[in-house]
Amino acid sequence: MPAVVLRTLYLLHALVLMLPGLAVAGSDGPLTLADALATVSDLHPRVAEERAALSLAEAESRAVAAEDDLRVGISLEGRVIEPNPVAQDQSSADSSAVVYARKRLYDFGYRSDLLSESDAGIEGRRFHYLGAVSQHRLNVMRLFFDVLLADLEFTRDNEAMAVGYVRFDRDRHRNELGQRADIEVLEKEQEYQARRIARHTSEAGMRAARARLALAMNRPGELPGNLVSPELPELEQALPEYETLVEQALQHNTLLQAVRKELEATEWNLKAMRRRHGPVLSGALQARASQRDVGSEDPLQAELVLDIPLYQGDRRSADVARAQASLQQKAAELLQLQYRLRQEVLDTWQAIQTLKARQEQDRVVTEFNRLNFDRSQARYELEMETDFGDALVGQSESALQRARTGYELAYQWARLALLTGQPYAPSLETPALAAGQE
Numbered sequence: 001m002p003a004v005v006l007r008t009l010y011l012l013h014a015l016v017l018m019l020p021g022l023a024v025a026g027s028d029g030p031l032t033l034a035d036a037l038a039t040v041s042d043l044h045p046r047v048a049e050e051r052a053a054l055s056l057a058e059a060e061s062r063a064v065a066a067e068d069d070l071r072v073g074i075s076l077e078g079r080v081i082e083p084n085p086v087a088q089d090q091s092s093a094d095s096s097a098v099v100y101a102r103k104r105l106y107d108f109g110y111r112s113d114l115l116s117e118s119d120a121g122i123e124g125r126r127f128h129y130l131g132a133v134s135q136h137r138l139n140v141m142r143l144f145f146d147v148l149l150a151d152l153e154f155t156r157d158n159e160a161m162a163v164g165y166v167r168f169d170r171d172r173h174r175n176e177l178g179q180r181a182d183i184e185v186l187e188k189e190q191e192y193q194a195r196r197i198a199r200h201t202s203e204a205g206m207r208a209a210r211a212r213l214a215l216a217m218n219r220p221g222e223l224p225g226n227l228v229s230p231e232l233p234e235l236e237q238a239l240p241e242y243e244t245l246v247e248q249a250l251q252h253n254t255l256l257q258a259v260r261k262e263l264e265a266t267e268w269n270l271k272a273m274r275r276r277h278g279p280v281l282s283g284a285l286q287a288r289a290s291q292r293d294v295g296s297e298d299p300l301q302a303e304l305v306l307d308i309p310l311y312q313g314d315r316r317s318a319d320v321a322r323a324q325a326s327l328q329q330k331a332a333e334l335l336q337l338q339y340r341l342r343q344e345v346l347d348t349w350q351a352i353q354t355l356k357a358r359q360e361q362d363r364v365v366t367e368f369n370r371l372n373f374d375r376s377q378a379r380y381e382l383e384m385e386t387d388f389g390d391a392l393v394g395q396s397e398s399a400l401q402r403a404r405t406g407y408e409l410a411y412q413w414a415r416l417a418l419l420t421g422q423p424y425a426p427s428l429e430t431p432a433l434a435a436g437q438e
Helices: 003-024 033-038 045-066 108-174 183-216 241-251 254-275 315-381 390-419
Strands: 071-077 096-106 280-292 299-305
Touching: 003 033, 033 108, 033 299, 045 108, 045 280, 108 254, 241 254, 241 315, 241 390, 254 315
Parallel strands: none
Antiparallel strands: 071 096, 096 280, 280 299
Protein backbone atom coordinates (compact mmCIF):
# COMPACT_ATOMS: atom_id res chain seq x y z
CA MET A 1 0.00 0.00 0.00
CA PRO A 2 1.57 3.38 -0.99
CA ALA A 3 2.48 5.71 1.86
CA VAL A 4 0.10 8.41 0.72
CA VAL A 5 -2.78 5.92 0.80
CA LEU A 6 -1.81 4.76 4.28
CA ARG A 7 -1.62 8.31 5.54
CA THR A 8 -5.03 9.06 4.01
CA LEU A 9 -6.41 5.99 5.77
CA TYR A 10 -5.07 7.22 9.10
CA LEU A 11 -6.47 10.72 8.65
CA LEU A 12 -9.87 9.59 7.37
CA HIS A 13 -10.18 7.17 10.25
CA ALA A 14 -9.21 9.93 12.69
CA LEU A 15 -11.82 12.25 11.20
CA VAL A 16 -14.57 9.65 11.52
CA LEU A 17 -13.62 8.98 15.13
CA MET A 18 -13.48 12.70 15.85
CA LEU A 19 -17.07 13.39 14.84
CA PRO A 20 -18.60 12.65 18.28
CA GLY A 21 -16.14 15.08 19.83
CA LEU A 22 -17.24 17.90 17.57
CA ALA A 23 -20.41 18.17 19.65
CA VAL A 24 -18.55 20.57 21.94
CA ALA A 25 -18.41 23.20 19.22
CA GLY A 26 -20.78 26.12 19.48
CA SER A 27 -22.82 27.79 16.76
CA ASP A 28 -20.96 31.10 16.89
CA GLY A 29 -18.09 32.02 14.59
CA PRO A 30 -14.41 31.65 15.46
CA LEU A 31 -13.45 33.18 18.80
CA THR A 32 -10.28 35.27 19.02
CA LEU A 33 -8.30 36.07 22.14
CA ALA A 34 -9.26 39.74 21.81
CA ASP A 35 -12.95 38.76 21.66
CA ALA A 36 -12.61 36.64 24.78
CA LEU A 37 -10.83 39.40 26.70
CA ALA A 38 -13.45 41.93 25.63
CA THR A 39 -16.09 39.98 27.56
CA VAL A 40 -14.50 40.91 30.88
CA SER A 41 -16.86 43.38 32.55
CA ASP A 42 -18.52 44.27 35.83
CA LEU A 43 -21.14 41.61 35.09
CA HIS A 44 -18.83 38.78 36.06
CA PRO A 45 -19.08 38.07 39.81
CA ARG A 46 -15.30 38.13 40.24
CA VAL A 47 -15.18 41.74 39.02
CA ALA A 48 -18.61 42.75 40.29
CA GLU A 49 -17.54 42.04 43.86
CA GLU A 50 -14.70 44.57 43.68
CA ARG A 51 -16.90 47.08 41.86
CA ALA A 52 -19.49 46.80 44.63
CA ALA A 53 -16.76 47.32 47.25
CA LEU A 54 -15.70 50.49 45.43
CA SER A 55 -19.29 51.74 45.30
CA LEU A 56 -19.66 51.00 49.01
CA ALA A 57 -16.52 52.99 49.81
CA GLU A 58 -17.85 55.93 47.79
CA ALA A 59 -21.20 55.74 49.60
CA GLU A 60 -19.48 55.66 53.00
CA SER A 61 -17.45 58.70 52.01
CA ARG A 62 -20.62 60.59 51.17
CA ALA A 63 -22.06 59.56 54.53
CA VAL A 64 -19.01 60.95 56.35
CA ALA A 65 -19.22 64.22 54.43
CA ALA A 66 -22.96 64.50 55.17
CA GLU A 67 -22.39 64.49 58.93
CA ASP A 68 -21.60 68.20 58.77
CA ASP A 69 -24.53 69.10 56.54
CA LEU A 70 -27.04 71.69 57.69
CA ARG A 71 -29.97 70.09 59.48
CA VAL A 72 -33.35 71.80 59.08
CA GLY A 73 -36.53 70.48 60.62
CA ILE A 74 -39.77 71.21 62.36
CA SER A 75 -40.85 69.98 65.79
CA LEU A 76 -44.57 69.83 66.64
CA GLU A 77 -45.70 69.39 70.24
CA GLY A 78 -49.27 68.93 71.48
CA ARG A 79 -49.96 69.28 75.21
CA VAL A 80 -52.90 69.85 77.52
CA ILE A 81 -52.07 71.51 80.85
CA GLU A 82 -53.71 72.84 83.99
CA PRO A 83 -52.67 76.51 83.93
CA ASN A 84 -51.30 78.28 86.99
CA PRO A 85 -54.08 80.26 88.70
CA VAL A 86 -52.00 83.44 88.51
CA ALA A 87 -51.23 83.02 84.79
CA GLN A 88 -52.77 85.58 82.49
CA ASP A 89 -53.69 82.90 79.90
CA GLN A 90 -55.97 80.34 81.54
CA SER A 91 -56.44 78.09 78.47
CA SER A 92 -55.51 74.39 78.74
CA ALA A 93 -54.01 73.95 75.26
CA ASP A 94 -50.23 74.37 75.27
CA SER A 95 -49.27 73.14 71.77
CA SER A 96 -46.30 74.61 69.88
CA ALA A 97 -44.35 74.39 66.63
CA VAL A 98 -40.61 74.94 66.31
CA VAL A 99 -38.66 75.38 63.06
CA TYR A 100 -34.93 74.89 63.54
CA ALA A 101 -31.65 74.85 61.64
CA ARG A 102 -28.53 73.35 63.19
CA LYS A 103 -24.98 72.85 61.94
CA ARG A 104 -21.64 71.77 63.29
CA LEU A 105 -19.33 74.65 62.48
CA TYR A 106 -15.91 73.40 63.55
CA ASP A 107 -14.51 70.31 65.25
CA PHE A 108 -10.81 71.23 65.12
CA GLY A 109 -9.90 68.87 62.25
CA TYR A 110 -11.70 65.65 63.25
CA ARG A 111 -14.16 65.57 60.37
CA SER A 112 -11.48 66.67 57.90
CA ASP A 113 -9.32 63.71 58.92
CA LEU A 114 -12.23 61.33 58.41
CA LEU A 115 -12.82 62.74 54.93
CA SER A 116 -9.14 62.27 54.07
CA GLU A 117 -9.39 58.70 55.33
CA SER A 118 -12.42 58.09 53.12
CA ASP A 119 -10.71 59.57 50.05
CA ALA A 120 -7.66 57.34 50.54
CA GLY A 121 -9.93 54.36 51.08
CA ILE A 122 -11.74 55.05 47.81
CA GLU A 123 -8.45 55.22 45.92
CA GLY A 124 -7.43 51.91 47.49
CA ARG A 125 -10.68 50.25 46.42
CA ARG A 126 -10.26 51.70 42.92
CA PHE A 127 -6.85 50.04 42.62
CA HIS A 128 -8.35 46.78 43.88
CA TYR A 129 -11.04 47.03 41.22
CA LEU A 130 -8.57 47.70 38.40
CA GLY A 131 -6.41 44.84 39.68
CA ALA A 132 -9.41 42.50 39.66
CA VAL A 133 -10.15 43.41 36.03
CA SER A 134 -6.53 42.78 35.00
CA GLN A 135 -6.33 39.53 36.96
CA HIS A 136 -9.56 38.26 35.45
CA ARG A 137 -8.34 39.10 31.95
CA LEU A 138 -5.20 37.13 32.69
CA ASN A 139 -7.36 34.22 33.81
CA VAL A 140 -9.42 34.40 30.61
CA MET A 141 -6.18 34.36 28.64
CA ARG A 142 -5.04 31.23 30.47
CA LEU A 143 -8.37 29.46 29.90
CA PHE A 144 -8.38 30.46 26.21
CA PHE A 145 -4.98 28.81 25.82
CA ASP A 146 -6.24 25.75 27.72
CA VAL A 147 -8.97 25.24 25.11
CA LEU A 148 -6.46 25.46 22.25
CA LEU A 149 -4.20 22.95 23.98
CA ALA A 150 -7.12 20.63 24.71
CA ASP A 151 -7.95 20.60 21.00
CA LEU A 152 -4.35 19.76 20.09
CA GLU A 153 -4.27 16.99 22.71
CA PHE A 154 -7.44 15.55 21.22
CA THR A 155 -5.90 15.66 17.73
CA ARG A 156 -2.80 13.82 18.95
CA ASP A 157 -4.73 11.18 20.87
CA ASN A 158 -7.21 10.74 18.05
CA GLU A 159 -4.41 10.09 15.58
CA ALA A 160 -2.68 7.76 18.05
CA MET A 161 -5.90 5.80 18.42
CA ALA A 162 -6.25 5.58 14.64
CA VAL A 163 -2.69 4.26 14.40
CA GLY A 164 -3.38 1.73 17.13
CA TYR A 165 -6.52 0.59 15.38
CA VAL A 166 -4.69 0.09 12.07
CA ARG A 167 -2.05 -2.01 13.82
CA PHE A 168 -4.65 -4.06 15.63
CA ASP A 169 -6.72 -4.56 12.48
CA ARG A 170 -3.63 -5.54 10.49
CA ASP A 171 -2.56 -8.18 13.03
CA ARG A 172 -6.11 -9.47 13.34
CA HIS A 173 -6.20 -10.18 9.60
CA ARG A 174 -2.76 -11.79 9.78
CA ASN A 175 -3.99 -13.92 12.66
CA GLU A 176 -6.79 -15.18 10.45
CA LEU A 177 -4.12 -16.19 7.93
CA GLY A 178 -2.11 -17.91 10.65
CA GLN A 179 0.70 -15.33 10.53
CA ARG A 180 0.16 -13.89 14.03
CA ALA A 181 -0.38 -15.59 17.38
CA ASP A 182 -3.47 -14.82 19.45
CA ILE A 183 -1.37 -13.22 22.19
CA GLU A 184 0.19 -10.83 19.68
CA VAL A 185 -3.25 -9.78 18.48
CA LEU A 186 -4.41 -9.25 22.07
CA GLU A 187 -1.33 -7.17 22.75
CA LYS A 188 -2.18 -4.88 19.82
CA GLU A 189 -5.81 -4.70 20.90
CA GLN A 190 -4.73 -3.79 24.43
CA GLU A 191 -2.61 -0.94 23.04
CA TYR A 192 -5.53 0.22 20.89
CA GLN A 193 -7.96 0.20 23.83
CA ALA A 194 -5.53 2.21 25.95
CA ARG A 195 -5.24 4.82 23.19
CA ARG A 196 -9.01 4.80 22.81
CA ILE A 197 -9.45 5.63 26.50
CA ALA A 198 -6.86 8.41 26.18
CA ARG A 199 -8.82 9.78 23.23
CA HIS A 200 -12.08 9.78 25.21
CA THR A 201 -10.28 11.51 28.09
CA SER A 202 -9.05 14.19 25.69
CA GLU A 203 -12.55 14.64 24.30
CA ALA A 204 -13.87 15.21 27.82
CA GLY A 205 -11.01 17.66 28.36
CA MET A 206 -12.14 19.67 25.33
CA ARG A 207 -15.60 20.12 26.80
CA ALA A 208 -14.33 20.85 30.32
CA ALA A 209 -11.88 23.48 29.04
CA ARG A 210 -14.63 25.18 27.04
CA ALA A 211 -16.96 25.13 30.03
CA ARG A 212 -14.34 26.86 32.20
CA LEU A 213 -13.75 29.49 29.51
CA ALA A 214 -17.49 30.06 29.13
CA LEU A 215 -17.83 30.70 32.86
CA ALA A 216 -14.90 33.11 32.83
CA MET A 217 -16.55 34.95 29.93
CA ASN A 218 -19.77 35.12 31.98
CA ARG A 219 -21.55 32.91 29.46
CA PRO A 220 -22.36 29.74 31.42
CA GLY A 221 -23.63 26.96 29.19
CA GLU A 222 -22.56 28.71 25.96
CA LEU A 223 -19.54 26.61 25.03
CA PRO A 224 -17.35 28.38 22.45
CA GLY A 225 -16.72 26.54 19.19
CA ASN A 226 -13.62 27.14 17.12
CA LEU A 227 -10.88 29.26 18.65
CA VAL A 228 -8.34 31.21 16.64
CA SER A 229 -4.74 30.69 17.69
CA PRO A 230 -3.43 34.21 18.40
CA GLU A 231 -0.41 35.89 16.90
CA LEU A 232 2.10 36.48 19.70
CA PRO A 233 4.99 38.52 18.23
CA GLU A 234 5.79 40.03 21.64
CA LEU A 235 7.23 36.69 22.75
CA GLU A 236 10.48 37.57 20.98
CA GLN A 237 11.06 40.71 23.05
CA ALA A 238 14.13 40.97 25.23
CA LEU A 239 13.76 40.13 28.90
CA PRO A 240 14.76 43.08 31.15
CA GLU A 241 17.05 42.63 34.12
CA TYR A 242 15.48 41.34 37.32
CA GLU A 243 16.42 44.46 39.30
CA THR A 244 14.68 46.67 36.74
CA LEU A 245 11.52 44.58 36.94
CA VAL A 246 11.49 44.64 40.74
CA GLU A 247 11.81 48.44 40.72
CA GLN A 248 8.87 48.69 38.31
CA ALA A 249 6.80 46.30 40.43
CA LEU A 250 7.45 48.16 43.68
CA GLN A 251 6.43 51.40 42.02
CA HIS A 252 3.55 50.44 39.74
CA ASN A 253 2.02 47.16 40.92
CA THR A 254 -1.73 47.69 41.26
CA LEU A 255 -2.23 45.67 44.43
CA LEU A 256 0.75 47.35 46.04
CA GLN A 257 -0.69 50.77 45.25
CA ALA A 258 -4.02 49.66 46.73
CA VAL A 259 -2.40 48.63 50.02
CA ARG A 260 -0.38 51.88 50.12
CA LYS A 261 -3.64 53.82 49.89
CA GLU A 262 -5.12 51.64 52.62
CA LEU A 263 -2.10 52.40 54.78
CA GLU A 264 -2.62 56.10 54.13
CA ALA A 265 -6.26 55.71 55.16
CA THR A 266 -5.26 54.10 58.48
CA GLU A 267 -2.85 57.00 59.12
CA TRP A 268 -5.68 59.49 58.66
CA ASN A 269 -7.86 57.36 60.92
CA LEU A 270 -5.24 57.53 63.67
CA LYS A 271 -5.19 61.33 63.39
CA ALA A 272 -8.98 61.40 63.53
CA MET A 273 -9.12 59.22 66.65
CA ARG A 274 -6.77 61.61 68.44
CA ARG A 275 -9.25 64.42 67.76
CA ARG A 276 -12.47 62.47 68.09
CA HIS A 277 -13.30 63.52 71.63
CA GLY A 278 -12.14 67.12 71.26
CA PRO A 279 -14.10 70.41 71.34
CA VAL A 280 -16.98 70.99 68.90
CA LEU A 281 -18.38 74.36 67.87
CA SER A 282 -22.04 74.30 66.75
CA GLY A 283 -24.62 76.90 65.72
CA ALA A 284 -28.41 76.82 65.68
CA LEU A 285 -31.39 79.01 64.68
CA GLN A 286 -34.97 78.37 65.73
CA ALA A 287 -38.39 80.01 65.47
CA ARG A 288 -41.16 79.02 67.89
CA ALA A 289 -44.91 79.52 67.66
CA SER A 290 -46.98 78.57 70.78
CA GLN A 291 -50.71 78.30 71.24
CA ARG A 292 -50.43 79.86 74.71
CA ASP A 293 -49.10 83.35 75.12
CA VAL A 294 -46.18 83.07 77.51
CA GLY A 295 -44.24 86.25 77.80
CA SER A 296 -41.01 84.52 78.92
CA GLU A 297 -40.64 82.58 75.64
CA ASP A 298 -38.62 84.06 72.75
CA PRO A 299 -40.14 83.42 69.30
CA LEU A 300 -36.73 83.66 67.61
CA GLN A 301 -33.46 82.24 68.94
CA ALA A 302 -29.87 82.01 67.70
CA GLU A 303 -27.18 80.18 69.59
CA LEU A 304 -23.50 79.40 69.30
CA VAL A 305 -22.32 76.47 71.44
CA LEU A 306 -18.76 75.39 72.16
CA ASP A 307 -18.77 71.91 73.69
CA ILE A 308 -15.47 71.14 75.49
CA PRO A 309 -15.26 67.62 76.95
CA LEU A 310 -13.48 67.56 80.30
CA TYR A 311 -13.43 63.85 81.00
CA GLN A 312 -13.99 60.94 78.61
CA GLY A 313 -12.59 58.05 80.62
CA ASP A 314 -10.61 55.57 78.47
CA ARG A 315 -12.62 56.22 75.31
CA ARG A 316 -9.95 58.30 73.61
CA SER A 317 -7.04 56.06 74.56
CA ALA A 318 -8.97 52.96 73.41
CA ASP A 319 -9.80 54.55 70.05
CA VAL A 320 -6.19 55.64 69.53
CA ALA A 321 -4.82 52.22 70.52
CA ARG A 322 -7.17 50.50 68.09
CA ALA A 323 -6.14 52.86 65.28
CA GLN A 324 -2.44 52.37 66.05
CA ALA A 325 -2.84 48.59 65.93
CA SER A 326 -4.62 48.85 62.58
CA LEU A 327 -1.81 51.04 61.27
CA GLN A 328 0.86 48.57 62.38
CA GLN A 329 -1.11 45.68 60.85
CA LYS A 330 -1.47 47.47 57.50
CA ALA A 331 2.23 48.42 57.48
CA ALA A 332 3.15 44.79 58.04
CA GLU A 333 0.78 43.75 55.25
CA LEU A 334 2.45 46.21 52.89
CA LEU A 335 5.91 44.92 53.72
CA GLN A 336 4.79 41.32 53.33
CA LEU A 337 3.28 42.14 49.95
CA GLN A 338 6.55 43.75 48.84
CA TYR A 339 8.44 40.59 49.81
CA ARG A 340 5.95 38.37 48.01
CA LEU A 341 6.03 40.60 44.95
CA ARG A 342 9.82 40.34 44.76
CA GLN A 343 9.59 36.55 44.81
CA GLU A 344 6.78 36.41 42.24
CA VAL A 345 8.71 38.66 39.87
CA LEU A 346 11.77 36.43 40.28
CA ASP A 347 9.75 33.25 39.69
CA THR A 348 8.14 34.71 36.57
CA TRP A 349 11.46 36.09 35.28
CA GLN A 350 13.10 32.68 35.64
CA ALA A 351 10.10 30.92 34.09
CA ILE A 352 10.39 33.14 30.99
CA GLN A 353 14.09 32.33 30.72
CA THR A 354 13.37 28.60 30.95
CA LEU A 355 10.55 28.77 28.41
CA LYS A 356 12.74 30.68 25.97
CA ALA A 357 15.30 27.89 26.20
CA ARG A 358 12.55 25.31 25.78
CA GLN A 359 11.45 27.04 22.59
CA GLU A 360 14.85 26.26 21.12
CA GLN A 361 14.41 22.62 22.13
CA ASP A 362 10.93 22.55 20.59
CA ARG A 363 12.31 23.85 17.30
CA VAL A 364 14.84 21.00 17.23
CA VAL A 365 12.19 18.39 18.09
CA THR A 366 9.83 19.78 15.45
CA GLU A 367 12.53 19.63 12.79
CA PHE A 368 13.45 16.09 13.84
CA ASN A 369 9.83 14.93 13.63
CA ARG A 370 9.45 16.56 10.21
CA LEU A 371 12.54 14.80 8.86
CA ASN A 372 11.55 11.56 10.57
CA PHE A 373 8.15 11.74 8.90
CA ASP A 374 9.76 12.28 5.49
CA ARG A 375 12.19 9.40 6.11
CA SER A 376 9.41 7.09 7.28
CA GLN A 377 7.38 7.88 4.19
CA ALA A 378 10.37 7.26 1.90
CA ARG A 379 11.27 4.00 3.60
CA TYR A 380 7.70 2.82 3.39
CA GLU A 381 7.60 3.60 -0.31
CA LEU A 382 10.74 1.46 -0.66
CA GLU A 383 8.84 -1.30 1.17
CA MET A 384 11.28 -1.28 4.07
CA GLU A 385 10.08 -2.19 7.58
CA THR A 386 8.93 0.99 9.23
CA ASP A 387 5.98 2.45 11.13
CA PHE A 388 4.53 5.38 9.27
CA GLY A 389 1.87 5.96 11.96
CA ASP A 390 4.34 6.78 14.72
CA ALA A 391 5.88 9.49 12.57
CA LEU A 392 2.43 10.96 11.96
CA VAL A 393 1.63 11.04 15.68
CA GLY A 394 5.09 12.46 16.38
CA GLN A 395 4.29 15.50 14.28
CA SER A 396 1.10 16.11 16.25
CA GLU A 397 2.98 15.66 19.52
CA SER A 398 5.64 18.20 18.52
CA ALA A 399 2.94 20.67 17.44
CA LEU A 400 1.27 20.24 20.84
CA GLN A 401 4.53 20.75 22.74
CA ARG A 402 5.45 23.78 20.67
CA ALA A 403 2.03 25.34 21.33
CA ARG A 404 2.20 24.47 25.02
CA THR A 405 5.54 26.25 25.39
CA GLY A 406 4.44 29.25 23.35
CA TYR A 407 1.17 29.74 25.23
CA GLU A 408 2.85 29.32 28.60
CA LEU A 409 5.46 31.88 27.59
CA ALA A 410 2.72 34.30 26.50
CA TYR A 411 0.96 33.78 29.83
CA GLN A 412 4.15 34.39 31.81
CA TRP A 413 4.86 37.59 29.86
CA ALA A 414 1.34 38.79 30.61
CA ARG A 415 1.73 37.85 34.27
CA LEU A 416 5.02 39.74 34.45
CA ALA A 417 3.30 42.79 32.96
CA LEU A 418 0.56 42.52 35.58
CA LEU A 419 3.09 42.22 38.41
CA THR A 420 5.09 45.25 37.23
CA GLY A 421 2.09 47.37 36.31
CA GLN A 422 3.18 47.59 32.66
CA PRO A 423 1.02 47.16 29.52
CA TYR A 424 1.43 43.77 27.87
CA ALA A 425 -0.59 44.16 24.68
CA PRO A 426 -3.47 46.44 23.63
CA SER A 427 -5.99 43.67 24.15
CA LEU A 428 -4.80 43.13 27.72
CA GLU A 429 -4.61 46.73 28.86
CA THR A 430 -7.06 47.82 31.53
CA PRO A 431 -8.76 51.20 30.91
CA ALA A 432 -8.28 53.65 33.74
CA LEU A 433 -11.26 54.24 35.99
CA ALA A 434 -12.04 57.91 36.40
CA ALA A 435 -12.38 59.22 39.93
CA GLY A 436 -15.92 59.03 41.17
CA GLN A 437 -17.06 56.94 38.17
CA GLU A 438 -20.29 55.14 38.89
